Amino acid sequence: MTEHILAANPTHSVWDRSLAPRLRIAPGDEVQIECVDASGAQVRPGMTVNEFLTIDRTRVHALTGPIWIEGAEPGDVLEIDVLSTRHSGWGWSSVIEGLGFLKDRFRDPYLFHWNLDGESTSSLAPAVVPLRPFLGVMGVARAEDGSFRTRPPGPFGGNLDVRELCAGSCLYLPVYNPGALFSCGDGHAAQGDGEVCINGIECPLDVTLRFHLHKRQPIAGPIIESSLSAAPDSPPDSWVIVETGSDLTAAARAATGRMIDLLAGRWGFSEVHAYILCSVAMRLRLSQVVNEPIHTISAAIAKQILPDRQLFPAHAH
Amino acid sequence: MTEHILAANPTHSVWDRSLAPRLRIAPGDEVQIECVDASGAQVRPGMTVNEFLTIDRTRVHALTGPIWIEGAEPGDVLEIDVLSTRHSGWGWSSVIEGLGFLKDRFRDPYLFHWNLDGESTSSLAPAVVPLRPFLGVMGVARAEDGSFRTRPPGPFGGNLDVRELCAGSCLYLPVYNPGALFSCGDGHAAQGDGEVCINGIECPLDVTLRFHLHKRQPIAGPIIESSLSAAPDSPPDSWVIVETGSDLTAAARAATGRMIDLLAGRWGFSEVHAYILCSVAMRLRLSQVVNEPIHTISAAIAKQILPDRQLFPAHAH
Numbered sequence: 165m166t167e168h169i170l171a172a173n174p175t176h177s178v179w180d181r182s183l184a185p186r187l188r189i190a191p192g193d194e195v196q197i198e199c200v201d202a203s204g205a206q207v208r209p210g211m212t213v214n215e216f217l218t219i220d221r222t223r224v225h226a227l228t229g230p231i232w233i234e235g236a237e238p239g240d241v242l243e244i245d246v247l248s249t250r251h252s253g254w255g256w257s258s259v260i261e262g263l264g265f266l267k268d269r270f271r272d273p274y275l276f277h278w279n280l281d282g283e284s285t286s287s288l289a290p291a292v293v294p295l296r297p298f299l300g301v302m303g304v305a306r307a308e309d310g311s312f313r314t315r316p317p318g319p320f321g322g323n324l325d326v327r328e329l330c331a332g333s334c335l336y337l338p339v340y341n342p343g344a345l346f347s348c349g350d351g352h353a354a355q356g357d358g359e360v361c362i363n364g365i366e367c368p369l370d371v372t373l374r375f376h377l378h379k380r381q382p383i384a385g386p387i388i389e390s391s392l393s394a395a396p397d398s399p400p401d402s403w404v405i406v407e408t409g410s411d412l413t414a415a416a417r418a419a420t421g422r423m424i425d426l427l428a429g430r431w432g433f434s435e436v437h438a439y440i441l442c443s444v445a446m447r448l449r450l451s452q453v454v455n456e457p458i459h460t461i462s463a464a465i466a467k468q469i470l471p472d473r474q475l476f477p478a479h480a481h
Numbered sequence: 482m483t484e485h486i487l488a489a490n491p492t493h494s495v496w497d498r499s500l501a502p503r504l505r506i507a508p509g510d511e512v513q514i515e516c517v518d519a520s521g522a523q524v525r526p527g528m529t530v531n532e533f534l535t536i537d538r539t540r541v542h543a544l545t546g547p548i549w550i551e552g553a554e555p556g557d558v559l560e561i562d563v564l565s566t567r568h569s570g571w572g573w574s575s576v577i578e579g580l581g582f583l584k585d586r587f588r589d590p591y592l593f594h595w596n597l598d599g600e601s602t603s604s605l606a607p608a609v610v611p612l613r614p615f616l617g618v619m620g621v622a623r624a625e626d627g628s629f630r631t632r633p634p635g636p637f638g639g640n641l642d643v644r645e646l647c648a649g650s651c652l653y654l655p656v657y658n659p660g661a662l663f664s665c666g667d668g669h670a671a672q673g674d675g676e677v678c679i680n681g682i683e684c685p686l687d688v689t690l691r692f693h694l695h696k697r698q699p700i701a702g703p704i705i706e707s708s709l710s711a712a713p714d715s716p717p718d719s720w721v722i723v724e725t726g727s728d729l730t731a732a733a734r735a736a737t738g739r740m741i742d743l744l745a746g747r748w749g750f751s752e753v754h755a756y757i758l759c760s761v762a763m764r765l766r767l768s769q770v771v772n773e774p775i776h777t778i779s780a781a782i783a784k785q786i787l788p789d790r791q792l793f794p795a796h797a798h
Binding site for chain 1: 582583607610630677679680684716729738748754756761765770
């Protein structure tokens with residue numbers, strides 16, 4: 165196992181499988197990855213809303229990568245273990261005209277600065293917000309040729325904005341290209357389901373990730389094995405199916421279907437028993453509803469409900 | 482304060498403000514309410530799926546009530562404190578052709594019997610499902626004249642199927658008619674978000690409820706003050722806005738808007754700060770997606786994030 169360091173710059177702001185890798189690693193390796201905030205370090209502490217309106221939006225999400233994982237091929241699964249996260253004590257949230265879930269009600273631009281300290285922040289008095297830092301964007305290069313802006317997520321991951329992806333959790337992504345070509349960014353010190361105003365607590369967030377490869381294990385989209393017991397006010401450790409789509413109902417239905425497939429495939433439930441188990445014990449959440457035109461739905465089953473299983477037989481490295 | 486007992490029968494299976502009250506109580510009173518299961522005691526332990534297919538579906542949800550609360554008038558809020566719940570050790574879940582979130586995938590009828598014992602059930606091996614008994618249906622008579630079947634919920638409550646409504650929690654409902662005319666039923670020993678197969682763990686569930694009245698406090702729809710710390714695998718105690726509608730996105734947007742109004746109105750946040758707080762800390766869930774044509778969305782903020790507040794100044798009784 166080798167430990168690598170990858171600085172943020174030069175960042176990139178598109179998914180494009182022709183981008184040259186900035187780092188090559190072997191499965192099992194760990195990488196300390198520096199991630200600037202989603203604005204690409206254009207937003208700074210003390211910035212005014214008028215200054216904020218002038219930033220170059222084409223640089224969002226300012227991702228770090230791509231990372232080439234040796235031996236990764238289409239049809240494999242890339243496992244990303246989030247080992248640790250480090251914010252820098254400051255973050256921001258904004259309201260931007262034309263964006264956000266309530267864009268018709270909130271039209272005036274606004275910029276809020278957060279002081280981050282310890283396990284929660286009280287800078288939005290009288291609220292005390294628990295911090296659960298995670299990367300809004302972790303993904304592999306898309307299957308298609310071309311250059312795609314990063315706002316919509318997809319089966320490749322990307323701008324999932326799923327709040328479970330904190331330190332301790334593990335993300336499984338399908339691989340679509342040789343080397344997988346992993347990139348990440350969009351640090352959030354905290355984020356609600358929905359991310360309704362368009363932002364979490366946006367912040368620079370350095371992370372340490374460990375990568376594993378599972379050969380020839382096709383999956384239809386992202387799966388998370390969450391482990392947040394250390395974080396305050398946390399949901400239980402869970403298996404989480406992540407589904408993306410433009411229609412909320414269809415995405416929720418697809419997530420439920422994939423959870424049934426997982427329960428039947430890995431735990432041996434009959435399909436109808438898996439369906440009933442989902443009906444009495446699954447959580448179903450709108451993880452983000454603002455990355456137009458694509459929403460993220462999460463379907464989760466608490467791990468304590470099921471016998472321990474490794475999702476894939478063993479790390480192949 | 483008086484303690485009352487209300488037996489289940491005769492049950493009713495419509496919302497109709499012309500139904501005669503079966504009990505009259507004063508605000509502050511407690512009522513032990515017997516609720517048969519949603520089938521109206523037609524489903525029995527050991528019943529086969531073929532027998533299940535012959536039950537009279539017009540009797541679902543077999544509600545207990547109505548209860549007349551003295552002094553309740555349109556524009557008031559009825560507070561329902563769930564003091565305790567008692568299941569009888571048995572429950573059922575079914576698959577019914579033409580119903581359920583995955584009705585195209587699951588067409589064959591199925592009936593599953595649950596053995597309920599202690600705080601969890603292992604009767605769906607190898608799963609161990611935590612029990613969190615609650616009533617799927619609690620509501621007041623609708624504002625309109627007429628007789629309405631009970632499947633779709635609404636601002637009056639009804640078939641909300643929100644899993645937070647366990648013992649310890651409190652439901653606030655708008656009052657539309659003199660006396661409020663409260664009814665309840667549809668016991669669930671456990672239910673996931675979505676209730677995707679059409680059932681939770683359906684069961685007879687006797688409950689003790691306490692009723693309070695808040696005069697001239699109009700609210701747009703149900704609000705829950707949840708307190709589940711005693712239950713296993715629980716979400717944090719929360720303020721929960723419950724919204725119903727046929728379009729998931731519109732209902733989620735309305736729930737978010739009502740949460741912002743609550744935060745601004747009761748905690749003094751500016752509207753934009755309330756919007757940002759929702760964006761970084763709110764949970765947004767699909768509580769049920771099967772009570773066609775109306776879905777239930779829940780938007781929740783953990784109580785620990787906010788200073789203590791009484792939602793309404795004081796109990797007026």
